[in-house]
Amino acid sequence: MPRAFLLSRRRFLQQAGAVLVAQVPVAQALARQPSLPQALIHRGLFTCELWIPPVMAGSLDASGVRHYRLSMAPGAQSLVPHLLTPTWGYNGDYLGPTVRIPRGHPVHIHLHNGLNQSTTTHWHGAHVAGDMDGGPELLIGRGRHYDYHYTVWQPGASLWYHPHPSRRTGPHIYAGLAGMLLVDDGVDASLGLPHTYGVDDIPVIIQDRRLLADGGLAYMTHPHDVMGMKGDHILVNGREQPYWKAPAQWVRLRILNASNARMYHLAFADHRPFVVIASDAGLLERGVPVRQLLLAPAERVELLVDLRRDRGRSVVLQSDSRSVVPSLSANPADSDRLDRSVFPLLELRVSGRRGAPGILPDKLVTVPALIPRGPTRHFVLRVKGMGHGMQSPHRMKSGAGETGPSGPGGMSMGLGGLDMFSINKQYMSMSVINVAVTRGDTEIWYVANDSPMAHPFHYHGTSFQVLARDGKPPPAYERGWKDTVLVRRGETVKLIAPFHQPAGHSLPFMYHCHILEHEDNGMMGQFTVLDTSR
Ligand code: C2O
Numbered sequence: 001m002p003r004a005f006l007l008s009r010r011r012f013l014q015q016a017g018a019v020l021v022a023q024v025p026v027a028q029a030l031a032r033q034p035s036l037p038q039a040l041i042h043r044g045l046f047t048c049e050l051w052i053p054p055v056m057a058g059s060l061d062a063s064g065v066r067h068y069r070l071s072m073a074p075g076a077q078s079l080v081p082h083l084l085t086p087t088w089g090y091n092g093d094y095l096g097p098t099v100r101i102p103r104g105h106p107v108h109i110h111l112h113n114g115l116n117q118s119t120t121t122h123w124h125g126a127h128v129a130g131d132m133d134g135g136p137e138l139l140i141g142r143g144r145h146y147d148y149h150y151t152v153w154q155p156g157a158s159l160w161y162h163p164h165p166s167r168r169t170g171p172h173i174y175a176g177l178a179g180m181l182l183v184d185d186g187v188d189a190s191l192g193l194p195h196t197y198g199v200d201d202i203p204v205i206i207q208d209r210r211l212l213a214d215g216g217l218a219y220m221t222h223p224h225d226v227m228g229m230k231g232d233h234i235l236v237n238g239r240e241q242p243y244w245k246a247p248a249q250w251v252r253l254r255i256l257n258a259s260n261a262r263m264y265h266l267a268f269a270d271h272r273p274f275v276v277i278a279s280d281a282g283l284l285e286r287g288v289p290v291r292q293l294l295l296a297p298a299e300r301v302e303l304l305v306d307l308r309r310d311r312g313r314s315v316v317l318q319s320d321s322r323s324v325v326p327s328l329s330a331n332p333a334d335s336d337r338l339d340r341s342v343f344p345l346l347e348l349r350v351s352g353r354r355g356a357p358g359i360l361p362d363k364l365v366t367v368p369a370l371i372p373r374g375p376t377r378h379f380v381l382r383v384k385g386m387g388h389g390m391q392s393p394h395r396m397k398s399g400a401g402e403t404g405p406s407g408p409g410g411m412s413m414g415l416g417g418l419d420m421f422s423i424n425k426q427y428m429s430m431s432v433i434n435v436a437v438t439r440g441d442t443e444i445w446y447v448a449n450d451s452p453m454a455h456p457f458h459y460h461g462t463s464f465q466v467l468a469r470d471g472k473p474p475p476a477y478e479r480g481w482k483d484t485v486l487v488r489r490g491e492t493v494k495l496i497a498p499f500h501q502p503a504g505h506s507l508p509f510m511y512h513c514h515i516l517e518h519e520d521n522g523m524m525g526q527f528t529v530l531d532t533s534r
């Protein structure tokens with residue numbers, strides 16, 4: 001695709017976004033309007049249909065175990081029209097199937113590594129033991145496989161899976177390896193929420209990618225990319241800004257920010273309200289109506305959108321980034337053109353009803369209040385930053401000194417293993433256990449951001465609740481189970497989590513920033529959860 005076309009299209013979008021925002025005063029926000037001028041659609045936007053990843057429900061054996069097979073392999077995919085991009089995927093060219101696992105039933109996942117290098121797969125948000133967690137110690141060599149077997153007892157949730165090798169998680173996810181992992185407990189169906197996959201309940205996996213002229217993935221091609229890799233093509237489920245033929249009823253969007261570094265400030269172009277029903281790791285107590293919502297890398301939300309009166313209309317989900325993203329960093333260079341604009345993500349083309357329509361009940365679930373037991377811990381996030389000591393990417397080798405095979409189509413593996421981003425003045429070291437938690441405790445963790453930019457903080461093996469942001473209660477849509485929380489610059493968040501899953505010294509859990517270039521360059525630590533550590 002000619003560069004000039006892309007640039008002019010983007011400029012056009014920014015102007016269109018500005019016009020839309022200016023013309024819709026808050027008082028009129030409820031009024032339903034056509035979302036984007038027809039002209040925009042004729043400019044080549046929303047030209048391909050949304051791809052819905054197939055469901056993998058596993059096959060039940062005679063002993064009651066559900067079996068799944070996943071294979072990581074190279075492929076090629078048209079991420080943007082007219083270009084073919086060499087990629088990696090699970091059971092396909094890019095991304096992977098939506099793996100559904102039932103709560104309380106044993107599952108067995110056979111994972112094969114058909115790539116040219118070793119990697120892992122981590123079940124982000126799943127309550128599984130350290131030896132099934134797929135962290136960096138559980139490396140699977142090329143041509144090898146690993147058999148994960150576990151039973152999850154957590155509430156129904158939209159989790160995800162992705163590689164987690166030391167220093168190379170960024171390029172491996174960027175190459176296309178990610179998928180949704182849904183824990184099913186039947187509560188959503190019994191509440192009457194939309195729950196028919198692909199009909200009124202869909203995954204919306206948002207990513208951004210930078211491409212070379214020949215279609216190849218460009219990873220960390222600019223020195224500043226170590227602060228967080230961002231691309232100028234916005235993908236939803238692996239296609240650039242697609243459209244979805246939505247039914248004229250309540251629809252449920254399970255939104256996953258699977259980008260390496262970019263945040264999205266979700267909103268509809270017509271400023272309509274939408275209802276947040278779930279945070280990262282489960283349903284909220286009740287739906288929370290909002291008009292916009294910031295989603296950091298690795299965070300998920302489930303949204304209900306009322307399309308009952310929109311038949312025949314085009315409803316556009318967009319990111320109103322410019323109203324919030326530039327304020328998340330003190331360094332203007334950390335936000336790019338998209339971060340300073342309003343850009344579309346997905347068009348909902350609303351047609352007739354399909355199937356039995358879902359409802360939005362008043363009350364969803366009860367989120368239990370937790371009682372702390374055990375030590376309180378403090379984590380401080382810091383950034384050494386660019387400048388002296390930073391070498392240009394051309395002089396750095398990937399994996400800090402290791403030269404290894406490249407990514408799909410010769411994709412660069414970027415920079416990993418630089419000590420640039422720290423937690424408690426420590427940089428990730430596979431030979432150091434940073435924290436020892438006693439199994440059965442419910443700990444309070446304070447995470448303070450002493451750096452000029454925002455960081456999404458995540459930990460393995462459990463779900464947490466956000467008790468406070470700078471001493472104040474968090475917004476209502478954050479008062480549920482989560483596993484990733486955005487910590488703004490200068491901010492301190494107070495989290496509480498029970499630790500039940502065991503993890504020993506050889507296969508510990510991780511806590512880290514989920515901006516993948518920060519994680520790969522120091523901002524990660526390891527913790528054990530053991531019966532005996534007190
Ligand atoms: Cu999604 Cu340790 O990661």
Ligand code: CU
Pocket residue numbers: 122123124125458459460
């Ligand atoms: Cu995780």
Ligand code: CU
Pocket residue numbers: 421454455456513514515518519523
């Ligand atoms: Cu970070």
